Amino acid sequence: MKENMSIMVVDDEMIIRESFSHWFEKSGHKVSTAASGFEALEKLKEYPFDLLFVDIKMPGMDGIEFLEIVKKEYPDTFVVIITAYGSIESSVKAMKLGASDYLLKPFKPEQLNLVLEKIAQQKKLTGEIDYLKGRLDTMTRFDNIIGQSRAMVDIFELIPEVAESEASVLITGETGTGKELIAKAIHAKSRRNAHPFIAINCGAIPDSLLASELFGHQKGAFTGADHARKGFLEVVSGGTLFLDEIGEISTKMQVNLLRVLEEKKITQIGGREPIDVDFRLISATRRNLEKDIKERNFREDFYYRINVITIEVPPLRKRRADIPLLVEHFVKKYSSETAKRIDRVTDSAMDLLKNLEWPGNVRELENAIERAVVLSKSRTLDRKDFSFIRSAPVETKKTVSLSEMEKEFIRQALEQNEWNVTRTSKALGVHRVTLQKKIKRLNLRKSV
Amino acid sequence: MATNKFMIGVVPVGDTPVFVAKATAAHISGYLNLPTEILPALDTPSFAYDEKRLQYNAGIIIKTYEALEFGCEKVVALLDIDLFIPLFTHVFGEAKLGGKCALASIFRLKMERDGSCPAPSLVYERTAKVALHELGHLFNLRHCEDNRCLMHFSGDLEQLDRTPIHFCRYCNRFFKDALVDYSDSSFNS
Numbered sequence: 001m002k003e004n005m006s007i008m009v010v011d012d013e014m015i016i017r018e019s020f021s022h023w024f025e026k027s028g029h030k031v032s033t034a035a036s037g038f039e040a041l042e043k044l045k046e047y048p049f050d051l052l053f054v055d056i057k058m059p060g061m062d063g064i065e066f067l068e069i070v071k072k073e074y075p076d077t078f079v080v081i082i083t084a085y086g087s088i089e090s091s092v093k094a095m096k097l098g099a100s101d102y103l104l105k106p107f108k109p110e111q112l113n114l115v116l117e118k119i120a121q122q123k124k125l126t127g128e129i130d131y132l133k134g135r136l137d138t139m140t141r142f143d144n145i146i147g148q149s150r151a152m153v154d155i156f157e158l159i160p161e162v163a164e165s166e167a168s169v170l171i172t173g174e175t176g177t178g179k180e181l182i183a184k185a186i187h188a189k190s191r192r193n194a195h196p197f198i199a200i201n202c203g204a205i206p207d208s209l210l211a212s213e214l215f216g217h218q219k220g221a222f223t224g225a226d227h228a229r230k231g232f233l234e235v236v237s238g239g240t241l242f243l244d245e246i247g248e249i250s251t252k253m254q255v256n257l258l259r260v261l262e263e264k265k266i267t268q269i270g271g272r273e274p275i276d277v278d279f280r281l282i283s284a285t286r287r288n289l290e291k292d293i294k295e296r297n298f299r300e301d302f303y304y305r306i307n308v309i310t311i312e313v314p315p316l317r318k319r320r321a322d323i324p325l326l327v328e329h330f331v332k333k334y335s336s337e338t339a340k341r342i343d344r345v346t347d348s349a350m351d352l353l354k355n356l357e358w359p360g361n362v363r364e365l366e367n368a369i370e371r372a373v374v375l376s377k378s379r380t381l382d383r384k385d386f387s388f389i390r391s392a393p394v395e396t397k398k399t400v401s402l403s404e405m406e407k408e409f410i411r412q413a414l415e416q417n418e419w420n421v422t423r424t425s426k427a428l429g430v431h432r433v434t435l436q437k438k439i440k441r442l443n444l445r446k447s448v
Numbered sequence: 449m450a451t452n453k454f455m456i457g458v459v460p461v462g463d464t465p466v467f468v469a470k471a472t473a474a475h476i477s478g479y480l481n482l483p484t485e486i487l488p489a490l491d492t493p494s495f496a497y498d499e500k501r502l503q504y505n506a507g508i509i510i511k512t513y514e515a516l517e518f519g520c521e522k523v524v525a526l527l528d529i530d531l532f533i534p535l536f537t538h539v540f541g542e543a544k545l546g547g548k549c550a551l552a553s554i555f556r557l558k559m560e561r562d563g564s565c566p567a568p569s570l571v572y573e574r575t576a577k578v579a580l581h582e583l584g585h586l587f588n589l590r591h592c593e594d595n596r597c598l599m600h601f602s603g604d605l606e607q608l609d610r611t612p613i614h615f616c617r618y619c620n621r622f623f624k625d626a627l628v629d630y631s632d633s634s635f636n637s
């Protein structure tokens with residue numbers, strides 16, 4: 001599609017300005033002219049021109065001076081330098097200062113058309129890049145990390161600050177709390193966001209394979225190495241490497257990685273030449289690494305290298321205020337994916353979800369909602385839609401009396417033993433008669 | 449002299465052969481369905497000769513011709529001299545948007561890049577294309593992005609030869625609208 005641009009011609013010769021104007025008008029572009037750099041700067045304050053054609057030789061301020069100011073103050077404006085007195089020196093200088101092209105007057109008519117086409121293409125690409133950057137920003141604007149609890153808001157505030165630095169980050173938290181999402185958000189907000197984000201689950205890869213995955217190998221380095229392969233530390237170049245379950249790697253691998261972090265160089269398995277690497281490390285663990293250090297399972301020097309900044313992600317049970325928000329988000333997500341119209345979750349169901357322990361955290365909650373949405377036959381999710389959840393709800397706010405707790409405890413034990421009193425008494429370590437008395441006193445009955 | 453409404457005048461200038469003017473007039477009549485008239489020849493415009501560039505300044509020629517009374521609404525002058533505008537090394541033709549007089553030069557149309565001479569029929573066709581394109585500008589038509597349209601800009605002979613000798617449907621529409629506008633303004637005046 002034709003790109004009509006707003007153009008300004010800056011030339012002290014009136015005949016050139018007129019010539020340009022007539023030409024551009026015939027091509028449907030909006031043209032303005034200025035007889036000097038000063039006049040052009042005044043016009044630029046009032047109107048954002050896409051493209052400027054600037055003569056080098058002008059009284060007062062020459063084209064190169066003008067170009068320097070324009071590129072500093074209006075970096076998105078394209079500038080084409082035109083001159084009748086061309087020299088390699090001036091053209092190199094102009095291009096170094098950011099000119100898009102350099103034309104020698106007079107030029108062939110098709111040359112001007114080519115320059116216009118090239119700049120229209122660049123303008124289109126710049127526009128597309130700006131749009132995609134905006135989209136990327138929206139997509140990663142913590143949209144996937146949901147929370148309004150104080151703990152999560154603190155993390156949201158911390159992410160942009162952490163993203164600005166180059167320091168290594170250690171994200172701690174139970175499984176399913178969204179550690180990888182936080183790592184991705186840090187990457188997306190950092191200046192490395194145009195480069196790859198590579199996530200590796202160290203716990204899922206055997207140590208010998210992990211070395212090959214991270215460092216790469218030469219052809220014939222070991223049995224099965226049929227061809228040379230670059231490691232993730234090389235592939236991630238300029239980006240962010242996310243090592244999940246860092247607590248699972250061997251102390252030998254910790255030493256290797258420590259060296260990489262210090263020297264920023266790697267050597268492929270079977271290779272000799274060191275290769276420069278550039279990446280930011282974000283690690284995550286659900287283990288207590290300080291305890292592992294005391295038990296000599298984790299190296300202290302490596303711990304301090306990867307743990308310049310720590311982000312602790314709270315488990316879901318410690319941020320129950322976020323559960324309704326998460327439930328709403330996942331219901332919307334899976335309703336849309338399964339093309340089901342589910343409008344609401346009943347208060348009773350929400351109470352249940354809010355009071356569950358969620359040992360698998362957000363991941364478990366998400367799975368539960370997905371299953372409920374898939375299996376639901378109505379437009380509302382009720383308590384019965386979550387009957388498949390096994391973990392018992394816990395009362396967190398209400399104070400429970402000792403007798404109530406005893407009743408609930410015995411009831412659970414009885415249910416686990418299918419209300420067989422002899423088996424239950426053995427499991428509880430009390431006499432059968434004692435248990436029978438308690439069942440009677442607490443009025444416990446098997447529900448039908 | 450009374451002005452002939454919608455009559456397009458074709459003026460051979462200097463050494464331009466009259467049959468080139470006749471061929472161009474026939475093309476204008478045929479493709480635009482407008483009456484044409486071959487006007488008396490004019491002398492080579494030596495007043496527009498630029499001694500530094502050894503070429504003729506198209507802007508100066510247009511300015512001079514627009515001051516003349518040809519007795520036609522629009523005029524296409526056919527020249528056999530090398531035309532330029534200060535910006536470009538050369539132009540095949542020149543016209544101002546909504547102007548009265550357009551120029552088309554056969555100087556660069558009758559010689560290929562390698563120095564050989566093309567068949568006369570090809571020269572007539574090229575001249576007609578340039579003349580019709582410039583005439584389009586006189587009717588306020590701008591350059592068209594469609595390379596299958598006569599109003600698409602042609603910077604060299606290869607491109608000119610690829611360009612068809614008719615407007616695309618949009619430019620055709622604009623052209624017809626422009627004719628209606630002229631008709632109204634002529635009637636009102």
